[in-house]
Amino acid sequence: MKKALIRNNIMLVILAFLLFLAVALFVLYRFQWKQQDTFMRMIMAEVELAYNNHDDDAAVFVLDYAGEHDRRITVLDPQFRVIADSHDDRVGTDKSSRPELVEPDTVKARYSTTVNLTMLYIAREMEDGNYLRISVPAATQTAAYNQLILWFSLTGLAFVLIYAGGLFKLNQNLLAPWEQAKKGMKALKEGRYQVMTTFHPYPEINEIIHEMNDISLDIARHVRNVERYQEQLSRVLNEIKQAVMLFNHQNILLYANKDARTLFDLDDEAIGNPAYHGIRSTEIKQAVTDVNQNRKESAFDYKKDGSVYEIRAFAVADKGSAHEDATVLLLCRDVTQSRAVEQMKRDFFSHASHELKSPLTAIRGYAELIEHKLVKQEEVEDTARQIVRQSETMTTLVEDMLMLSRLENIKETTYTRQRLDHLLEEVVITLKPISDHKNMTLSIQASDIEMMCDPLDLQKLFKNLIENAIKYSPADTLIDIQLHLDNDHIIFKVADQGLGIEPVHQQRVFERFYRVDKGRKEGGTGLGLAIVKHVVLKYQGKIDLQSKVNEGTTVTIKMKKNM
Structure with missing residues (x-):
C-alpha cells in the first residue's frame, strides 16, 4: 500500500511536469526557429547588398565576407553550379538538389558533408542571375535553446525528487507498522522467528502485532522441531546402505536418498515427477503401480551392471488426499555378495x-x-x-x-619369521617318493628368504603346486622349481612338462572342486588350487598361469615379502 501511494502520487506529478515541459519546449522551439529565420534573413540582406556593390571576382568576394559568424558563402550560376565557395575550392559542382536551392529564400537546416556540421542555409537569386547561398553552423544559434532545455529538465527533476522524498517520509510514518508486520511474516515463512516491536502510536496495531508475535513463536518452534526430525531421518536413510524411495498415489517420486539417486542415476528434476521420468525398469514401475492400485506388496531381484539388488515395494499409508502424501515405500538392497x-x-x-x-x-x-x-x-x-x-x-x-x-574366515593370525627355502625343502622331501616312483627329476633353485607368515600356509602352497606338477606330468620328465627375491617381492615358480591345460579351463582351475578332466586317474580332492589361490590372496599376492596342451604348465606366484 505504501509503495502504491508513493508511486501513484509521483506518477501524477511526473505526468503534470512532463506535460508542462512538452508545452514549454514546443513554444521555445517555435520561438527559436523564428529567431533563426530572422537571423539568416538579416545576414542574407547584408551579404546581398555587399555582393551587388562589389567589383571583384566572386572568389575574392566569398573570402572577404565569410569570416564573420563562421559564415560559409557560395556563389552559383543560374544552373546551380558552384562559381566560388568560401569553404570548398572545387568549382562547377552541381548543387541543384539542395533543399535551399529547390526552395529559394527559405531557411533550411541540414548536415553538411563538406564541413561535417549541421548548418542553417538560405539562398536567393541576385540581380546578375547568379544565386547567393549563405550558411552558418546551427550550434551557434541553438546553444541558448539547449541551455534553456537543460535548465527546465534539471529544475523539474529536482522538484520531483523533493516531492518524492517528502511523500516517502509522510507515508513511512503512516505505514511503518504494517511494513514491520510484513517483514515478520516473511521471516517466519523462511523459517526464522523475528520479534516485531510494539512501540507504535496506534494501540490497535500494537495489539495485533503482539498476537502475531505469539503465533510466530509457536510456529517457529514447531518448524525447528520438524526440520530437526527431517535432518535426522535423512541422515539415517543415507547411512542404512540401501536405496530408499517414496511415491504418492499418482506414482510420483517424492523422495530418494543418496543411494537411490546413485543407483538409478536420478537428478533433482526426477523428484516431483512420475516414476517413468527417472526409473527405466518396468518391473519397478509396475511394482509401485500394483501397491497403489491393489495394495499388492512385492519382492523381486533387479540386476544392473553385474550387481543384484533385492527390491521390496509395500504400502506405507492409505491413498493420500494430498499430492505430498507418500503411499508406497520402495527399498533396494545390494545382495550381490550374499547371493x-x-x-x-x-x-x-x-x-x-x-x-x-x-x-x-x-x-x-x-x-x-x-x-x-x-x-x-x-x-x-x-x-x-x-x-x-x-x-x-x-x-x-x-x-x-x-x-x-x-x-x-581369516581372523587375527600370529605370524612367525620363517625360512621359506627350509619349508620348501621339507615339502620336497615328503613328495620325493612320488617323484621317484615316476623317475622324475626335481630341479630346485631356492634362495635364502625369510618371511613373516604362517608356515602351514606356505607349506600347503608349495605342496599343492609341486604335487600337481608331479601328478599331471609323464614319467622321466623334469620339474623346475624356483624360489627367489625380485626387489621386495617373493617369486615362486613351478614349471612342468606335463599334459598342459586348455585355455577354456585356465581361468577356472582355481575354483573349488573344478577338474579339467574328471576321467583322469590321477585325481585329487579338487581343492588344491583353490587353497593356493586363497593363500596368495591372504598374503596380497598374484598368480600367473601359462600353459600349452602337451607342452606343460608354468605357475608363478608373486607375493610381498613385507606386508
Whole structure:
C-alpha cells in the first residue's frame, strides 16, 4: 500500500511536469526557429547588398565576407553550379538538389558533408542571375535553446525528487507498522522467528502485532522441531546402505536418498515427477503401480551392471488426499555378495557331498564283501589296503576343506619369521617318493628368504603346486622349481612338462572342486588350487598361469615379502 501511494502520487506529478515541459519546449522551439529565420534573413540582406556593390571576382568576394559568424558563402550560376565557395575550392559542382536551392529564400537546416556540421542555409537569386547561398553552423544559434532545455529538465527533476522524498517520509510514518508486520511474516515463512516491536502510536496495531508475535513463536518452534526430525531421518536413510524411495498415489517420486539417486542415476528434476521420468525398469514401475492400485506388496531381484539388488515395494499409508502424501515405500538392497556366498555354499556342499560319497561307497562295498565272506583269504589284505586308501582320500578331503574354511574366515593370525627355502625343502622331501616312483627329476633353485607368515600356509602352497606338477606330468620328465627375491617381492615358480591345460579351463582351475578332466586317474580332492589361490590372496599376492596342451604348465606366484 505504501509503495502504491508513493508511486501513484509521483506518477501524477511526473505526468503534470512532463506535460508542462512538452508545452514549454514546443513554444521555445517555435520561438527559436523564428529567431533563426530572422537571423539568416538579416545576414542574407547584408551579404546581398555587399555582393551587388562589389567589383571583384566572386572568389575574392566569398573570402572577404565569410569570416564573420563562421559564415560559409557560395556563389552559383543560374544552373546551380558552384562559381566560388568560401569553404570548398572545387568549382562547377552541381548543387541543384539542395533543399535551399529547390526552395529559394527559405531557411533550411541540414548536415553538411563538406564541413561535417549541421548548418542553417538560405539562398536567393541576385540581380546578375547568379544565386547567393549563405550558411552558418546551427550550434551557434541553438546553444541558448539547449541551455534553456537543460535548465527546465534539471529544475523539474529536482522538484520531483523533493516531492518524492517528502511523500516517502509522510507515508513511512503512516505505514511503518504494517511494513514491520510484513517483514515478520516473511521471516517466519523462511523459517526464522523475528520479534516485531510494539512501540507504535496506534494501540490497535500494537495489539495485533503482539498476537502475531505469539503465533510466530509457536510456529517457529514447531518448524525447528520438524526440520530437526527431517535432518535426522535423512541422515539415517543415507547411512542404512540401501536405496530408499517414496511415491504418492499418482506414482510420483517424492523422495530418494543418496543411494537411490546413485543407483538409478536420478537428478533433482526426477523428484516431483512420475516414476517413468527417472526409473527405466518396468518391473519397478509396475511394482509401485500394483501397491497403489491393489495394495499388492512385492519382492523381486533387479540386476544392473553385474550387481543384484533385492527390491521390496509395500504400502506405507492409505491413498493420500494430498499430492505430498507418500503411499508406497520402495527399498533396494545390494545382495550381490550374499547371493554369491549362498550359491558358493550350495555348490560347496553339493561337491563335498559328492566327493565324500565316492570313498564312503567304496569303503562300504569292501566292508560288505568281507562281511558276507565274498573275499578270498588271499584277497583280504588287498581289500584292506583299498579301504585304507579310500579313508586317506576322505581324510585329505576333510583336511583340505578345513584348510579352505580357515583361509576364508581369516581372523587375527600370529605370524612367525620363517625360512621359506627350509619349508620348501621339507615339502620336497615328503613328495620325493612320488617323484621317484615316476623317475622324475626335481630341479630346485631356492634362495635364502625369510618371511613373516604362517608356515602351514606356505607349506600347503608349495605342496599343492609341486604335487600337481608331479601328478599331471609323464614319467622321466623334469620339474623346475624356483624360489627367489625380485626387489621386495617373493617369486615362486613351478614349471612342468606335463599334459598342459586348455585355455577354456585356465581361468577356472582355481575354483573349488573344478577338474579339467574328471576321467583322469590321477585325481585329487579338487581343492588344491583353490587353497593356493586363497593363500596368495591372504598374503596380497598374484598368480600367473601359462600353459600349452602337451607342452606343460608354468605357475608363478608373486607375493610381498613385507606386508
